[in-house]
Amino acid sequence: MxxxxxxxxxxxxxxxxxxxxxxxxxxxxxxxxxxxxxxxxxxxxxxxxxxxxxxxxxxxxxxxxxxxxxxxxxxxxxxxxxxxxxxxxxxxxxxxxxxxxxxxxxxxxxxxxxxxxxxxxxxxxxxLGVAGITALQALRDDAELRAGEHVVVVGASGGVGSFAVQLAKHTGARVTGVCSGGNVELARRLGCDDVIDYTTADFRERVRDADVVFDTIGRERLATVRPCLRPGGRYVTTVPTAGNTKDQAIGSTLGRLRRGAPRSRTVICKARSRDLQELADLAAAGELExxxxxxxxxxxxxxxxxxxxxxxxxxxxxxxxx
Ligand SMILES: NC(=O)c1ccc[n+]([C@@H]2O[C@H](COP(=O)([O-])OP(=O)(O)OC[C@H]3O[C@@H](n4cnc5c(N)ncnc54)[C@H](OP(=O)(O)O)[C@@H]3O)[C@@H](O)[C@H]2O)c1
The missing domain is CATH 3.90.180.10 (Medium-chain alcohol dehydrogenases, catalytic domain)
Structure with a gap:
């Protein structure tokens, strides 16, 4: 073959x-x-x-x-x-x-x-596979995103990010997308309530009190996005850097000692039929582009x-x- x-x-x-x-x-x-x-x-x-x-x-x-x-x-x-x-x-x-x-x-x-x-x-x-599953598992399992929460999706026009924006809206969250100027309209069409063009503004200076920052680009870590997060907010990334791995370990220890400590997680996508089926059914129903x-x-x-x-x-x- x-x-x-x-x-x-x-x-x-x-x-x-x-x-x-x-x-x-x-x-x-x-x-x-x-x-x-x-x-x-x-x-x-x-x-x-x-x-x-x-x-x-x-x-x-x-x-x-x-x-x-x-x-x-x-x-x-x-x-x-x-x-x-x-x-x-x-x-x-x-x-x-x-x-x-x-x-x-x-x-x-x-x-x-x-x-x-x-x-x-x-x-x-x-x-739908790797990108869709990663967005689904990151928001549902790592970020534990709930209806009414505010999530920032960094990389809103990419494979993972475009699914994350739509799945977050489907959960009932408010979504701020971060992408370059040429993708701002696309990010809005996918469902972003607000879009920040990273070529002209720094989302870390614009966003306050977000519940979740979902970073699909991997240039951030918990310390750099902390000003955007409310107490107890969550930073989830798709990129397993040494810094993020360390933050995850520190965050889980702190979380046990102090309620409301911010959390850092790196998603590792897992191939699962039922998650693939959920995504496929949403896409077929016109609810996921x-x-x-x-x-x-x-x-x-x-x-x-x-x-x-x-x-x-x-x-x-x-x-x-x-
Ligand atoms: N841990 C896991 O299990 C897992 C699973 C899947 C993917 N990943 C990783 O996650 C990352 C994203 O994967 P992907 O499939 O979404 O990649 P992708 O589709 O190649 O991402 C491309 C997008 O990134 C955006 N982008 C580039 N630089 C940016 C910046 N500085 N700020 C905001 N957006 C920016 C681009 O938008 P603009 O043109 O507007 O900049 C473009 O739309 C990769 O590093 C991948 O290896 C990890």
Missing amino acids: RAAFIQRHGAIGDVVRVDERPEPVPSGGQVLIEVAAATVNPRDYLLVEGRYVFSILAGRLPLVLGSDVAGTVVGLGPRAVGFAVGDEVLGMQTPRGRFGGFAERVAIRSGAVARKPPALPFEQAAG VLIDSRHPLEDAAEALRRSKSRRARGKIVITIG
Whole structure:
């Protein structure tokens, strides 16, 4: 089968190849998916360049890139439950599952696969995995965001941020988005009550008494956003820096000793069918928009990775396969 893969780490243009790879064989509880569309995440170019923090879980090279897919079930492992050949699905592959999404077929454990509602196009379903799950789990589980609270989403136009804005509104929160001037209208359309253009203003000086700062860019840490937060406010980031990891440890100790201490958490997204299904059902009902930044055929996977590396994507970068 055709797939985009690396045999060594290096610059995208030097090491990403699209060529024949062995067919995956579904084992245990895996389902084999014929991929119609996949989407790119920053982890893909970080993996290419040897900078992805969890790449060690994937084991040895060569590795087929890609975590997020949508397609049709064409095979089942002996212990796969809940799916049948012919089902249209979306799935999220993990580093431990050795990635594998930028390919004609991928085997994913059934616990990280959900049914694609008929109304949801494949390319949109493929956009929900890592970015949607991260936004959902960060706001619900790490920030414990409640209706009526105020959340600041830093990076409101990106893959994670565009879902976070919409999911926060869906929870009933007030949302301030932070993005560049060219994305202000987009952030408003996604549901932001207020938008701060970071090229002309510093949100840390503009926002006060927020309940949550959700940082999808990773340039902040608890100390830098503290002036924006009310006592007991929460800072949640997607970027596991050493500083944020330290703040999380200190925050959980302080939280036990002193009520109302601010908290810092780094979300680590977990591939789960029920979260994928929740996102897919919201999207099919028109309550969650999957922004498509651009579309690229599998043969142009390197171009799609370069677009991700630019960090200018508005929503998801799609690789069309089937
Ligand atoms: N921990 C986890 O489990 C987990 C899961 C998923 C992602 N992540 C990480 O989370 C980060 C975001 O992922 P993503 O998929 O959302 O990335 P992305 O789609 O590539 O983000 C691109 C967006 O970032 C915005 N941006 C760039 N610099 C900005 C700044 N200084 N302030 C505000 N916005 C800025 C851009 O908007 P403008 O053009 O308007 O600047 C663009 O829309 C990545 O570092 C990724 O590795 C972690």
